[in-house]
Amino acid sequence: MTTEIKAPVFPESVADGTIATWHKQPGESVSRDEVICDIETDKVVLEVVAPADGTIAQIIKNEGDTVLSNEVIAQFEEGAVSGAAQTQAVQSEEKVEQAAAKTEAGAAPVVERAQPVADQAPAVRKALTETGINAADVQGTGRGGRITKEDVANHQAKPAAAPLTAAVGERIEKRVPMTRLRKRVAERLLAATQETAMLTTFNEVNMKPIMEMRKQYKDAFEKRHGARLGFMSFFVKAATEALKRYPAVNASIDGDDIVYHGYYDIGVAVSSDRGLVVPVLRDTDRMNYAEVESGIGAYAAKAREGKLAIEDMTGGTFTITNGGTFGSLLSTPILNTPQTAILGMHKIQERPMAVNGQVEILPMMYLALSYDHRLIDGKEAVGFLVTIKELLEEPAKLILDL
Structure with a gap:
């Protein structure tokens, strides 16, 4: 059964909001009341939760898009777990087992690297590009090792392991958009x-x-x-x-x-x-x-x-x-x-x-x-x-x- 996921009803003092982060992607399984999306308004960040157990069928409003009160932002498939999600879960379990086996044998545990920039959400790709951070250097906390905007911000806030060097005469700048x-x-x-x-x-x-x-x-x-x-x-x-x-x-x-x-x-x-x-x-x-x-x-x-x-x-x-x-x-x-x-x-x-x-x-x-x-x-x-x-x-x- 497919249902619509809508933005919350905003108070009169809030005209619209912006999709800040999608915590779930199409095909990923979610549980009832699990947070799937954050919508940032000019006052607070509102959480959108899953209406039931199921999967995200389609994302209609991407990160960075402006949404109105009660506007449809995604399609949701109740009670269904896609093959991609099942495969991903199996692969994750296999990686955990491999890491445990290697650790027991005295080897270093396997660390899953973040996915390439091209595999990330639009807002994350934009944040990586603007900050000049390599996706491979960021530890993703999202599903399947995906990087979230918070991961990029946290990585950027970490003190550098060594002093930053630049060519003679080069002055480094970074441009970060204001939050709503x-x-x-x-x-x-x-x-x-x-x-x-x-x-x-x-x-x-x-x-x-x-x-x-x-x-x-x-x-x-x-x-x-x-x-x-x-x-x-x-x-x-x-x-x-x-x-x-x-x-x-x-x-x-x-x-x-x-x-x-x-x-x-x-x-x-x-x-x-x-x-x-x-x-x-x-x-x-x-x-x-x-x-x-x-x-x-x-x-x-x-x-x-x-x-x-x-x-x-x-x-x-x-x-x-x-x-x-x-x-x-x-x-x-x-x-x-x-x-x-x-x-x-x-x-x-x-x-x-x-x-x-x-x-x-x-x-x-x-x-x-x-x-x-x-x-x-x-x-x-x-x-x-x-x-x-x-x-x-x-x-x-x-x-x-x-």
Whole structure:
């Protein structure tokens, strides 16, 4: 029985997608719910799974092709295993047996080489050509030793065994196309700088009170809630309280209208292999510290695995980004439009500070608030940032709602 495999139904915010990788080729057997294809949109990578046990009969949309919502991308033969697939499976078993026999005899195990460039998928051939990598040098992880785009990228990322040499006067370049997600991020960042009156105000916060509280209670917190007590939960809760006091910072501009949001959905910027993503914590005013930490941890894990869904990143009324995890001491974050403000956290660094006429060495962090001056005045922006500073330096006020 032949059935159609279709692209997922994309949300309204996603117009189309691009076939990123075919994990299965025509004639290859697959199991029900096994991932056969990845479709990359400008927000996330969606997985297409096999509807039943069977084989891929025909690929209609190749890697690199643009697909629309619910468009047919392949034909699938249910319950059938082609002769080619059976032969391939037998050959694989024979190679394993040969390798085992030679290993037992003291010989080196047989290593299956990747298939020639001509036998690879179009997108893989393109990646090999653009990077100048020899297919024979890449260890294929796909079916039958096939090379995937990820194999090419991983091989390229490996440090060279010996320094690269070139002829005198030769300068090497490589050209790699942007991923769809990277292009979308670039478009949004450029639009934010061109279409908003963006301004940044700075302050600094003494992190000693939070660090001492965290040191004292982190073990008990993790034992009780099953989540590690980090700094982000304090910043999320402090930002939520500050947003209540300054509603304009939680608003957005829609044409000639100002939309004041009566809820607090805070996005937390996460860096992934595919680019910057901003999953959203919903209703942070109703979340406790453990729920915030667990939510951030779950999103971080999904981002590393490429499992974030579009729904995870839809909406958001305010964003927090932490450049301090990479060592940034100070920066000016760019707005995540249509939001009108974003808070930037930075590296904690010990600095000499004047306290009651005495010099003390304190763990300090610079804070940056970028905001859209079309909606938020300087007085509100500074007041918002000062509120966050005060709540973090006296966390008892934050916990006791003072």
